Amino acid sequence: MADQNANNSRRDFLKTGATVGAATALLSNFAASSKVYAAGDEILRVGLVGCGGRGTGAANQALRADPNVHLVAMGDAFPEKIERSLENLKRQKDVSDRVLVEDNHKFSGLDAYRYVIDSCDVVILATPPGFRPEHLEYAVEKGKHIFTEKPMATDAPGVRRALAAVKKAEEKGISMVAGFCWRYDSTKKALFEKVLNGDIGDVRCVYGTYLTNPVKSMPDASTRPEGMSNLEWMVRNWYNFTWLSGDGLVEQACHTVDWVAWAKNDVPPVSCTAVGGRQIPAKGGNIYDHIEINYLWEDGSRGFLAQRQISGCHNENNLYILGAKGQANMTRRGATISGSEEWKYKGETPNMYQVEHNEMFKGIREGKPINDGERMMNSTMMAIMGRMAGYTGKEVTWEMAMNSEDKLVPEVSNWDTPVEIPEMSMPGLTPFK
Numbered sequence: 001m002a003d004q005n006a007n008n009s010r011r012d013f014l015k016t017g018a019t020v021g022a023a024t025a026l027l028s029n030f031a032a033s034s035k036v037y038a039a040g041d042e043i044l045r046v047g048l049v050g051c052g053g054r055g056t057g058a059a060n061q062a063l064r065a066d067p068n069v070h071l072v073a074m075g076d077a078f079p080e081k082i083e084r085s086l087e088n089l090k091r092q093k094d095v096s097d098r099v100l101v102e103d104n105h106k107f108s109g110l111d112a113y114r115y116v117i118d119s120c121d122v123v124i125l126a127t128p129p130g131f132r133p134e135h136l137e138y139a140v141e142k143g144k145h146i147f148t149e150k151p152m153a154t155d156a157p158g159v160r161r162a163l164a165a166v167k168k169a170e171e172k173g174i175s176m177v178a179g180f181c182w183r184y185d186s187t188k189k190a191l192f193e194k195v196l197n198g199d200i201g202d203v204r205c206v207y208g209t210y211l212t213n214p215v216k217s218m219p220d221a222s223t224r225p226e227g228m229s230n231l232e233w234m235v236r237n238w239y240n241f242t243w244l245s246g247d248g249l250v251e252q253a254c255h256t257v258d259w260v261a262w263a264k265n266d267v268p269p270v271s272c273t274a275v276g277g278r279q280i281p282a283k284g285g286n287i288y289d290h291i292e293i294n295y296l297w298e299d300g301s302r303g304f305l306a307q308r309q310i311s312g313c314h315n316e317n318n319l320y321i322l323g324a325k326g327q328a329n330m331t332r333r334g335a336t337i338s339g340s341e342e343w344k345y346k347g348e349t350p351n352m353y354q355v356e357h358n359e360m361f362k363g364i365r366e367g368k369p370i371n372d373g374e375r376m377m378n379s380t381m382m383a384i385m386g387r388m389a390g391y392t393g394k395e396v397t398w399e400m401a402m403n404s405e406d407k408l409v410p411e412v413s414n415w416d417t418p419v420e421i422p423e424m425s426m427p428g429l430t431p432f433k
Helices: 053-065 079-090 112-118 129-141 156-172 186-196 230-236 254-263 352-366 373-392 398-402
Strands: 044-049 069-076 106-108 122-125 145-148 176-178 203-212 271-277 290-296 302-309 319-323 326-331 334-339
Touching (some): 053 122, 069 112, 079 106, 106 112, 122 129, 129 145, 129 156, 176 352, 186 334, 254 319, 271 373, 373 398
Parallel strands (some): 044 069, 203 302
Antiparallel strands (some): 290 302
16 A cells, blocks of 8 residues: 655645555466457456446446457355356346356455456456455556446545556556446536536535435344354445445445536535434444535535435435526436526436446547546545544545545455454544544
8 A cells, every 4th residue: 555645735636646566466377468458359358346236237237338248257255146146147138148257267255356357358346345445456456457336445545545556557558437427427427518618607506415215224233143253244234334335425425426526627625524423223333324514615615415324214316506607406307507598408318337338348449448547536535535524523624534544444364354343433532533
């Protein structure tokens, strides 16, 4: 892991990367060389790391993006998830003939990612995000094209590590496409293009919502199987532990954070404050179920985000942008602008998940790799910054957040690694580190 200098400014964040140390690799007998550029008829071998629902969906979309893509390797912490994912993919009749994962290319365990990456040309990273910086670093070191799910880290040391991998990927000409899928949505792209072109004037205020039911049920610690280690218990219930998921804000509402960042042209905020907590008993987990953030930019404009994951409440996932000359809205009714002009998006709406894979493989074929790295790290850090403010009760500046030494992710090498289950943070009592 590499650290940034303590005096890094917000403006330096997207320009300054740290040097990545050489990653050690376990070489397999079936290691494949990377194809930074591949002619149209060359087979691109894809590997999937993280075989949950999102990873399975991403693998399906990769297969549909290019007729000369083969899925050749799969890895997950738990072998049963590989089998479920593989069964699902083989039911997709129009791509099943290119699902070519042999038994010796199914890898389980905490180091499975290494073997998958060694076996492919393009890797899909879809594990719990606490592991993402390590996986990004290794994939870039091996020269593989990458589709990485959001977010890209759960703490500031992880952000710095992932940012270093982003810079090295740029140097190597490696694709790094981010799972911030709204950036590939036609409706959202059209709206933000108008906002950033000044159609509503200077952006003065942005308000985003992510008000939903719980994404995953909170596990009851009393149901934990006898003899199961803390580490396995947390990984199996990864969404409900901050070091693995980042919490609901960082893991899910980061999409709304990404909208807020997009509206401000991906310029990081100066600072933020936040309020949040847990209303429904955690039953062993340590994430909040609601948080609201107030971001401040250098020009005095503000961004607000409301995130809640509690059943039986009002649900909403919208964005409202107030400009000097009008307002832009994104709701279930579509993308609209009102004020000095009236506008509503009426174009095509292709599946954004498929579009991001289509564009990634097109870029690889044409030797024009897409690298979403800088903006994806900006949005990830903004989400983590908001969580820091909510969990500590402090006003958190961008410099404080970027240089934080609060390392949530423990060093784990195998299932026997002793790891303590962290307590829930308490504003005013939990220190900022």
